Amino acid sequence: MLNESSPLTRKLSTFVALSDADLGTLARFDRRRRNFLPGHEMIHEGQTGSSAFVLSKGWACSYKLLPDGERQIVDFQIPGDFLGLRSILFRTSDHSIEAVTRIEASEVLPSDILDAFTRAPRLATAVLWAASRDEAMVVEHLVNLGRRSAEERMAHFLLELGARLTLVGLGDRKGYDCPLTQYHLADVLGLSAVHVNRVLRHLREEGLVTFRQGHVIFDDFARLKTLAAFDTAYLDQEGPLLP
Amino acid sequence: MLNESSPLTRKLSTFVALSDADLGTLARFDRRRRNFLPGHEMIHEGQTGSSAFVLSKGWACSYKLLPDGERQIVDFQIPGDFLGLRSILFRTSDHSIEAVTRIEASEVLPSDILDAFTRAPRLATAVLWAASRDEAMVVEHLVNLGRRSAEERMAHFLLELGARLTLVGLGDRKGYDCPLTQYHLADVLGLSAVHVNRVLRHLREEGLVTFRQGHVIFDDFARLKTLAAFDTAYLDQEGPLLP
DNA sequence: CGATCAGTTGAGAATGGTCAAATTCGGTGG
DNA sequence: CCACCGAATTTGACCATTCTCAACTGATCG
Numbered sequence: 001m002l003n004e005s006s007p008l009t010r011k012l013s014t015f016v017a018l019s020d021a022d023l024g025t026l027a028r029f030d031r032r033r034r035n036f037l038p039g040h041e042m043i044h045e046g047q048t049g050s051s052a053f054v055l056s057k058g059w060a061c062s063y064k065l066l067p068d069g070e071r072q073i074v075d076f077q078i079p080g081d082f083l084g085l086r087s088i089l090f091r092t093s094d095h096s097i098e099a100v101t102r103i104e105a106s107e108v109l110p111s112d113i114l115d116a117f118t119r120a121p122r123l124a125t126a127v128l129w130a131a132s133r134d135e136a137m138v139v140e141h142l143v144n145l146g147r148r149s150a151e152e153r154m155a156h157f158l159l160e161l162g163a164r165l166t167l168v169g170l171g172d173r174k175g176y177d178c179p180l181t182q183y184h185l186a187d188v189l190g191l192s193a194v195h196v197n198r199v200l201r202h203l204r205e206e207g208l209v210t211f212r213q214g215h216v217i218f219d220d221f222a223r224l225k226t227l228a229a230f231d232t233a234y235l236d237q238e239g240p241l242l243p
Numbered sequence: 244m245l246n247e248s249s250p251l252t253r254k255l256s257t258f259v260a261l262s263d264a265d266l267g268t269l270a271r272f273d274r275r276r277r278n279f280l281p282g283h284e285m286i287h288e289g290q291t292g293s294s295a296f297v298l299s300k301g302w303a304c305s306y307k308l309l310p311d312g313e314r315q316i317v318d319f320q321i322p323g324d325f326l327g328l329r330s331i332l333f334r335t336s337d338h339s340i341e342a343v344t345r346i347e348a349s350e351v352l353p354s355d356i357l358d359a360f361t362r363a364p365r366l367a368t369a370v371l372w373a374a375s376r377d378e379a380m381v382v383e384h385l386v387n388l389g390r391r392s393a394e395e396r397m398a399h400f401l402l403e404l405g406a407r408l409t410l411v412g413l414g415d416r417k418g419y420d421c422p423l424t425q426y427h428l429a430d431v432l433g434l435s436a437v438h439v440n441r442v443l444r445h446l447r448e449e450g451l452v453t454f455r456q457g458h459v460i461f462d463d464f465a466r467l468k469t470l471a472a473f474d475t476a477y478l479d480q481e482g483p484l485l486p
Numbered sequence: 487c488g489a490t491c492a493g494t495t496g497a498g499a500a501t502g503g504t505c506a507a508a509t510t511c512g513g514t515g516g
Numbered sequence: 517c518c519a520c521c522g523a524a525t526t527t528g529a530c531c532a533t534t535c536t537c538a539a540c541t542g543a544t545c546g
Contacts, residue, residue: 046476064386067472072389074382086375089368094379094477117364124360124367125332131371132329135378136337139317142381143307145388146315146433150502181524190389192503197526213511229310233289234337393534424492435535440494 006030007080007168008054012126022120029054029116032107036099043084043097050093051107052084058103059179062095063187073188075137076100076161076180080168082130088113101179136234145190148228153189154199155228158209158216163232175210175217185211249273250323250411251297255369265363272297272359275350279342286327286340293336294350295327301346302422305338306430316431318380319343319404319423323411325373331356344422379477388433391471396432397442398471401452401459406475418453418460428454 009026012018018026034053036042043050045064060077062084074095077083087093088110117124140160144153161178165171182200186193200211208224210217218224252269255261261269277296279285286293288307303320305327317338320326330336331353360367383403387396404421408414425443429436443454451467453460461467 064382066386066390070390072386074385086379089372089375090379092476095382114368117367121360121364121367124364124371125357128367128371128374129332131374131378132332135374135381136329136333138378138381138385139307139338142317142385142388143309143315145385147309147313183524193524194504194526195502198502201526233335426492436492437494437536438534441534444494 006054007056008082010168011080012123012130015129016122016126018122018126019120022123025116025120025123029108029112030106032109034105034107036103036105038099038101040099040103041096042099042103042105043087043093043095045094045096046092047087048092049110050084050087051109052082052088052113053105053107055079055081055083056104056106058105059100060097060103061100061184061188062097064095071187072190073184075134075141076184076188078161078164078168079170082127082134085113085127085131085134100184133235140234141188150189150191150195150199151202152228153191154185154196154203155208155224156230157185157189158211159224159228159230160235162216162218163235167235173218173221175215177214178211178216179214249297250299251325254323255366255373258372259365259369261365261369262363265366268359268363268366272351272355273349275352277348277350279346279348281342281344283342283346284339285342285346285348286330286336286338288337288339289335290330291335292353293327293330294352295325295331295356296348296350298322298324298326299347299349301348302343303340303346304343304427304431305340307338314430315433316427318377318384319427319431321404321407321411321413325370325377328370328374328377343427376478383477384431393432393434393438393442394445395471396434397428397439397446398451398467399473400428400432401454402467402471402473403478405459405461406478410478416461416464418458420457421454421459422457 008029009018009023012026036058042053042060055077057079060083061073062075062077063071063073065071077097083105084093084097086095088108113127116127137160144156148156162171162173162176165176166173170176182196183193185191185200186196189196191199204210204212204219207219208227209219224230251272252261252266255269279301285296285303298320300322303326304316305318305320306314306316308314320340326348327336327340329338331351356370359370380403387399391399405414405416405419408419409416413419425439426436428434428443429439432439434442447453447462450462451470452462467473
């Protein structure tokens with residue numbers, strides 16, 4: 001019916017088959033277009049009454065700051081991702097979100113979500129599923145930080161990003177474009193920027209993966225997957241669950 | 244109306260005001276009582292078609308195993324907690340859940356959830372909120388692992404557990420009963436069991452907190468909070484958001 | 487009364503951090 | 517086109533947190 005569906009529609013449709021009415025309700029999520037410049041803080045930790053967004057172009061990252069000024073990045077958001085869903089369910093946002101690149105997004109008001117749930121229960125299930133999928137990724141990051149070496153962490157992270165980008169047509173098993181700095185990598189992997197640099201050099205010298213000038217190139221995809229013990233199960237990419 | 248409400252009802256009611264109809268639908272979650280012995284694996288990673296549970300008594304833990312046999316515990320579940328929600332939304336469970344103590348729980352079938360969403364949209368919002376709250380805790384653990392020292396991690400973890408147990412009447416600012424071993428602590432904090440032991444000793448010698456024989460005693464609650472930079476915002480304990 | 491499991495302690499090794507100083511790179515203004 | 521600037525990256529030297537291995541204690545249980 002729709003040849004040109006939005007990234008969000010495409011994503012939710014992989015979980016539940018949405019009716020035309022559902023699609024209509026979902027289309028209301030896409031009315032308020034917003035643009036942001038790199039570095040702009042879209043959602044601030046502690047802020048109340050914030051909106052959510054659906055990302056259509058560009059990269060963002062969600063993070064928390066510690067009192068001593070250190071930063072832990074929780075996840076990156078790429079086109080098609082929901083952003084700040086927790087911020088509208090909680091009274092105050094428990095994390096910040098910042099634009100990494102120039103961003104195009106649609107603003108979703110709390111009332112949009114609550115309305116949608118009343119009109120379209122199947123949509124509620126789909127949104128819950130999307131939220132669960134995000135949580136699954138956070139859980140995988142947790143395992144990454146808790147039980148893997150710096151090198152395994154890096155390999156796993158670059159592979160995960162590749163898998164996610166491939167799902168939305170922005171990457172393949174050769175590699176992908178990546179606007180992140182080594183500081184971003186340090187803050188998401190719980191390492192120092194210096195060590196990130198050394199790990200990247202080692203992976204490059206081993207002929208596994210090259211991270212350079214905004215590009216990630218998988219030099220040996222299979223061996224990298226083995227090193228990281230990477231298993232895509234948690235990304236749950238299969239077809240619709242509900243008829 | 245209900246003097247003796249279930250832990251789950253009490254929890255969801257703090258987020259949305261539930262109608263009698265909602266409460267009736269929710270009561271259907273509480274029909275299939277199950278008991279489990281310590282060590283029983285209630286949900287197995289990779290398992291398909293699993294159920295979820297609502298915990299009424301005892302402790303459980305959700306975890307992932309790595310190929311090399313290492314374990315990362317993602318979270319502990321205490322009475323009132325939902326357990327395995329992701330397992331029913333995903334086709335295959337992406338994590339395992341094990342009983343830490345003897346457990347009493349109610350089994351929730353996937354159809355219960357989906358029915359509930361159709362009948363009671365407000366309930367859907369409440370469940371989404373509960374899921375988001377769980378995710379907020381996982382995110383806090385992530386920050387813990389990525390950016391805090393072993394000692395801060397331990398302090399933060401023991402405080403969080405205390406705050407959660409206090410919410411359901413199983414602890415106060417003096418301390419609480421805790422059935423975990425030092426191996427559990429090691430696996431949740433991403434440390435070795437040996438180092439956990441040393442950290443506990445140091446915290447005890449500093450007069451901050453005592454972990455011993457199944458009891459956690461806060462010897463100096465205020466100083467412990469300072470050390471951990473503990474902020475309860477992410478537990479979002481305030482009253483109902485929706486009228 | 488062994489057996490087993492949780493906890494405890496010490497010694498040495500390793501992974502990753504800190505500090506400090508180059509070097510490269512992509513602009514930007516002259 | 518070139519000099520220059522700031523940000524990102526790279527490298528070395530040294531340090532500290534945490535791990536590993538190994539041994540030992542103490543409690544609990546059949």
